Amino acid sequence: MRKIQMVDTKTQYLAIKNEVDAAIEEVLDSAAYINGKAVKDFTQHLATYLKVDHVIPCANGTDALQIAMMALDLQPGDEIITPSFTYIATTEVVALLQLKPVFVDVDPITYCMDIESLQKAITPKTKVIVPVHLYGQAAPMEEIMAIAKQHNIYVIEDNAQAIGCDYTFSDGTKKKTGTIGHIGATSFYPSKNLGAFGDGGAIFTNDKSLATKMAMIANHGQSQRYYHDVVGCNSRLDSIQAAILNIKLAHLNEYNQARQKVASYYNNAFSSINEIVIPAKANYTTHVFHQYTMQLKGVDRDAFIAHLNSKEIPCMIYYPVPGHLQKMFGNQNNQTWDLPVTDTLTACVCSLPIHTEMDEEQLTYIVEGVATFFKKD
Numbered sequence: 001m002r003k004i005q006m007v008d009t010k011t012q013y014l015a016i017k018n019e020v021d022a023a024i025e026e027v028l029d030s031a032a033y034i035n036g037k038a039v040k041d042f043t044q045h046l047a048t049y050l051k052v053d054h055v056i057p058c059a060n061g062t063d064a065l066q067i068a069m070m071a072l073d074l075q076p077g078d079e080i081i082t083p084s085f086t087y088i089a090t091t092e093v094v095a096l097l098q099l100k101p102v103f104v105d106v107d108p109i110t111y112c113m114d115i116e117s118l119q120k121a122i123t124p125k126t127k128v129i130v131p132v133h134l135y136g137q138a139a140p141m142e143e144i145m146a147i148a149k150q151h152n153i154y155v156i157e158d159n160a161q162a163i164g165c166d167y168t169f170s171d172g173t174k175k176k177t178g179t180i181g182h183i184g185a186t187s188f189y190p191s192k193n194l195g196a197f198g199d200g201g202a203i204f205t206n207d208k209s210l211a212t213k214m215a216m217i218a219n220h221g222q223s224q225r226y227y228h229d230v231v232g233c234n235s236r237l238d239s240i241q242a243a244i245l246n247i248k249l250a251h252l253n254e255y256n257q258a259r260q261k262v263a264s265y266y267n268n269a270f271s272s273i274n275e276i277v278i279p280a281k282a283n284y285t286t287h288v289f290h291q292y293t294m295q296l297k298g299v300d301r302d303a304f305i306a307h308l309n310s311k312e313i314p315c316m317i318y319y320p321v322p323g324h325l326q327k328m329f330g331n332q333n334n335q336t337w338d339l340p341v342t343d344t345l346t347a348c349v350c351s352l353p354i355h356t357e358m359d360e361e362q363l364t365y366i367v368e369g370v371a372t373f374f375k376k377d
C-alpha cells in the first residue's frame with residue numbers, strides 16, 4: 001500500500017506531469033517570470049470559471065485578505081467580525097492593520113459563522129464581516145449579505161478552503177463561493193483544493209473600482225510606473241505558479257469530486273459508530289471537502305490519535321487553538337469571549353486524510369483502523 005498522507009501532491013503531480021512540465025518549460029523559455037502571459041491566462045480562466053468580473057492575482061492567501069482590507073479605507077480600531085474557529089491568517093491581518101478583531105461563534109453542524117452570534121456582535125464600529133467557508137462548504141452567505149446590507153458593512157469571503165464550491169440562493173440562483181461578498185480571497189498553497197507548487201493567492205470582486213484599487217495596492221500602490229498614489233505592498237503571483245495553476249484549474253472539478261468520493265466513503269463507514277459525528281452540510285451549499293473533519297463524542301481524542309498513528313494513519317486537529325485564545329491577541333483584547341461552540345469543537349474535532357489521490361486500499365485500511373479503536377472499548 002502507498003504510504004498514507006494527509007495530502008499527496010506528488011502523486012497528483014505525476015498524473016499531470018507532462019502537461020505541467022511543458023507549461024513550466026514555456027515560462028522558462030519566455031523568461032517572463034513576473035507578470036508573464038501565464039499570469040494573464042490563468043487570471044482570465046479563473047474569472048471565467050468563477051463567473052466573476054475581476055481576479056487579482058497575488059502572492060498568497062494571507063496577502064489576499066490583507067489587500068482586500070487595505071482597499072476599504074478602514075481606520076484603526078474599526079471592528080472586523082470573523083469566526084474564531086478558523087486558520088489564523090483570517091484574523092492575523094486584522095490585527096496587523098491595527099483593526100479590531102471581533103470573534104464570533106460557529107454553527108455546531110456546519111462549522112461556519114453562526115448568524116445569531118454575528119447579529120449580536122455588530123456595533124456602530126463594525127466595518128467588515130469576514131465569513132470563512134471552512135473545510136470546503138459555504139458559510140450562510142445569503143443571510144450574511146442581508147445583515148451586511150442592512151448595516152452598510154463590507155463582506156470579504158475567506159474562500160481559501162472552498163474554491164469550486166457552489167452556493168444556492170433561496171430563489172434558485174447559484175454562485176461560486178468567493179464571488180458573493182464585495183470581495184473574495186483565496187489561497188493556492190500547495191495543499192489547497194487548487195494548489196500551486198509554492199505560494200500563491202487571488203482576490204475576486206465584481207466591483208470595478210475596488211478591483212482597480214486592489215491591483216494598485218498589490219503593486220506598491222502604483223497607478224503608473226513609479227507613481228505611487230497609496231501605500232501598498234509587493235504581492236505577485238509568479239508566472240511559473242500561474243502556469244501550473246492554469247493546468248490544474250482544468251482539473252479542479254474532477255479534483256473536488258475525488259474529495260467528495262472519499263468523504264462519502266468515510267461517511268458510510270462511520271455513520272454506524274456512535275462516538276463519531278460525521279461532517280454535515282447545509283443544503284444551500286455543495287461541499288468540496290478541503291478537510292474531512294469529524295467530531296469525537298465521549299472519546300479520549302489523544303488516545304484515538306495515538307491509535308491511528310500506531311497504524312501509520314495520519315490525522316490532524318484543525319485547529320488546536322482558536323483565534324480568541326491565541327497569545328497574539330492576549331494584550332489587545334482585555335476582553336473575554338463567550339464562544340461555547342468554538343470551545344467545544346476545538347476539543348473534539350479530528351480531521352482524517354482527504355485528497356485527490358486516495359485509493360480503495362488506503363481507504364479500507366483507514367476505515368478499519370478507525371473502527372478497531374471503537375471495538376476495543
Ligand SMILES: *Cc1c(COP(=O)(O)O)cnc(C)c1O
Nearest residue numbers: 060061062087089090160187189
Ligand atoms: C490557507 C488559508 C489562508 C491563508 O493562505 P496562505 O496562502 O497560506 O497565506 C487563509 N485562510 C484560510 C481559512 C486558510 O485555510
